[in-house]
Amino acid sequence: MARVGAFKSMVNRSAPYMLAGPAVLVIGFGCLYPTLLALRLGMEQWSLGTPWSSATYVGLSAFGLALTDPVVLHSFGVTLAFAAVVVGCEMLLGTALALLLEQPMRGMAVFRTIFIAPMMVAPIVVGMMWRYLFDTQYGFANYLIGLVGIGPQTWLGDPVLAFAAIVLSDVWQWTPFVLIMVLAGLQNIDQSALEAARIDGATPLQAILRVKLPMLASVLVVTALMRLIDAFRVLEVIYALTFGGPGNATEVLPVLIYKTAFVSQKLGTASAISVLLLLVVSALSVAALAISNPMRDGRR
Amino acid sequence: MRAARYGVxxxxxxxCLGPVLIMALTSLKVQTDIFAMPPVFFFAPTLDNYRAVLLQDRFGTYLGNSVFxxxxxxxxxLTIGTMAAYAIVRFRFVGRSVVSSTTLLLRSVPLAVLAVPxxxxxxxxxxxxxxxxLVLLYTAVNLPFTIWVLYGFIAQIPYELEEAAQIDGCGSLRILTTVVLPLIRPGLAAAAIFTFRIAWNEFILALVLTNRATRTLPVAASLYITDVGIEWGRLMALGVLIALPPLLITLIAARHIVAGLTAGAVKG
Incomplete structure (x- = not known):
C-alpha cells in the first residue's frame, strides 16, 4: 500500500512536467530554436542551395552592415510609415464606429459576423483580390473614381498610390478588429460612472471624452499595440498585391527579408535584417504584456 | 438617429463584403466579362473557371494537403496546448514562469523571421x-496563442470542482478530461478556429517548405500570378475555394471568434 502511495505522489509531482513537456518540446524546436538561430545565422554569409559548411563567419559586423545598408533603411522607413498610417487609421475609425454602434440594436449579431469576415480570409487571397480591384484597365477602384470624374490611375505602378493600396487593403481587413475590441471594452465600462456624468449634466460628447475614453485607455493601448505588432509582420498581402513594388516603394521589412533570402538567395543577410525586425516586434510585445498580461498570477 | 446608425x-x-463579393462574381464570369469596363454586374454566370481549377491535374492533392x-x-x-495551459494554471513547478513568459513573447514572432532558420x-x-x-511548424507557432487563450478559461474554473474529483480518486489526466475539458469548450472552439485559420491560410512558409507533391492551396494559388499575366477568372475561383471554409466557420461560430480576439486584452 505504502508503495502505491509513494508511486502516486511521484506521479503527482511529475504531472506538471508531463503535461507541459510536449508543448515545451514543440515550441522549443519549432519556434524558439529557429528564432534564436536567426541571431546566429545573421553572422554568417552564405547562399541558398550551398551547404551550410560553406558559410563564412562575418560576426557582428553583419548587423552593422545591414543597419547602414540604404536598402534596409529605406525598407525600415516604409515599414514605420505603413505601421503608423494603418494603425492610426484603424484606431480612429474603429473607435469612432464602436462609439456609434455601442447601443444595442436589432440584427447586430448578423452585422458583427459580417465585420469579422475580412479577418478570416487568407492574406494571400486578400492580396490577390485587391490586386484585381486596383487593376489599371478593368479594376473596380478606377471605376469608382471614374464615377466622380477622376481619370483612371495606374495604382500599382505609382509609388504613392501603391502605398495607398497596401494601406487600404490593411485598413479594410483590420479596422473591424479594433471595432470589436473597443465594443467589448465598452461593455465592461462601469455604468454608474456614466450615470453620474449624465446626472451632472454631461453632454453625450463630454461623456465620451471625459468618461468613456479614459476608462477605455488600457483597452485602446493594448489594441493599438496588437495592431502595431501585426502591422510590422504583414507580408503575404503585400507579396500578392505589389511584391514590394513599384521599385521598392512598398517593400516593408518582411517582404525585404523574404526577397533577400529566397530571391537574391542571401540567407545570412536576410537573417541579419530579421534580427532588426525581431527587436522592434519584441519591444512592442513586451510593452503590450507590461500593460495586460493574461497570465499574470492572481488574476481572479 | 437610429436610422442613421443602421445606415452606417x-x-x-x-x-466588408464588397471585395469578397466582387471576387466571387469575377470567378463566375467569362474572360470577356472580366475585362469589361465599366464592370458588368448582370451577366450569364459560368462555372468554367471552377471546372478549370478543379480539373487541374493536382488540385486533389493540394486540397488533400491543405485539409491534412x-x-x-x-x-x-489543442491537445498539447490544453495540457500545457492546465499545468501552468494549476501547478507550481520549476521553470513555470519561464515557460509562460516565453510563450507570451513568442506569440508575436514574425513568420518572415522564422523563414530562413x-x-x-x-x-x-x-x-x-x-x-x-508543415504540421510541426504550424503547431509550434499556434501553441503560444492557444495556451494564452486556454489559460484564461481554465483559470476561471473553481478549484473546488477539481478538488472534489481528486477526493473521488481521479488523477490529473482524469480531472483534465472529465472536469476541465467540458467547462472550457468555448475556449477550445476559439483556439481551434484560430489555429485552423493560420494552418489553412498560411502561405509564405508553406511556399518555402513544400514541393510539387506537398504544396497547399494558398501556394497553388500564388502560381497563377506569373510575369506573363494573371488568369483572373481561375485565380478568383481558387480564391473563393480557399476563403470558403474560414467564412463558413465565421458564420456558425462568430461568438467564439470574438472571444478569441478579445482574450487577454479585454477582461470579460
Missing part, C-alpha cells in the same frame, strides 16, 4: 517538403 452599419457591411495540415495541426495544437533546421532534420514538417 449597412454601409460598413457592404464595404489544417486538421492535424489543429488537433495537435526554419528552412535550415527543417532541411537538416529531413522535414523539408514533408507535410509533417
Amino acid at each position: 452599419v449597412v454601409m460598413l457591411a457592404l464595404i 495540415v489544417g486538421v492535424v495541426s489543429t488537433v495537435l495544437t 526554419v528552412f535550415v533546421v527543417w532541411q537538416d532534420a529531413g522535414l523539408l517538403n514533408s507535410l509533417w514538417g
